[in-house]
Ligand SMILES: [Zn+2]
């Protein structure tokens with residue numbers, strides 16, 4: 001009898017087993033086997049579940065450099081403001097409005113240089129704290 005010679009699929013138990021899963025070593029039929037992966041449907045599902053979970057973590061890892069880049073820009077902006085505040089006297093004639101992330105930076109015409117200097121200093125300090133924040137968080141976690 002053909003049934004005695006050929007094994008039945010170890011997953012569905014209905015069709016003739018034609019392939020062997022390279023992971024669990026079970027004999028499976030054509031329907032319960034992925035030729036490309038060389039895996040049975042069970043192992044394929046398990047592997048898919050295993051690969052899906054870590055995908056969410058590297059996304060945060062990818063975003064982590066942004067936590068460093070943003071404060072870097074802020075530090076640069078802060079220093080620029082300090083420089084502008086120190087370099088320009090009364091009646092400075094420049095204007096601009098920059099938004100970096102949630103931080104709006106305003107520098108306009110006839111702005112008191114002291115305001116620029118103080119604002120720039122505060123901005124720089126905040127930016128440095130933001131730079132250190134991921135490091136502190138990583139240490140405490
Ligand atoms: Zn099967």
Ligand SMILES: [Zn+2]
Pocket residue numbers: 021022023024025026039040041042043044
């Ligand atoms: Zn398998």
